[in-house]
Amino acid sequence: MSKLSELPNIGTVMEKRLASVRIYDAETLRDIGSREAFERLLAYEGDTCFCSLCGLEGAVQNVRWHSLSREKKQELKDYFQSLK
Numbered sequence: 001m002s003k004l005s006e007l008p009n010i011g012t013v014m015e016k017r018l019a020s021v022r023i024y025d026a027e028t029l030r031d032i033g034s035r036e037a038f039e040r041l042l043a044y045e046g047d048t049c050f051c052s053l054c055g056l057e058g059a060v061q062n063v064r065w066h067s068l069s070r071e072k073k074q075e076l077k078d079y080f081q082s083l084k
Contacts, residue, residue: 054073
């Protein structure tokens with residue numbers, strides 16, 4: 001099992017946040033995907049930002065979130081706004 005903090009965009013703070021919603025390793029994050037992980041954080045914390053969603057997606061794709069395509073960022077933005 002790979003440590004979450006070995007993924008791009010996942011530092012010690014995000015690793016602890018993910019552990020609080022029962023995501024303990026990189027394989028689990030990849031399996032459930034960024035949206036499910038984000039929804040778990042949102043349900044647990046009550047307020048999670050768009051940048052967290054982008055960071056999670058980047059981690060799943062194994063890239064810095066700044067490198068996500070414009071189309072993917074727009075897709076994530078639309079999804080994020082649909083949750084409000």
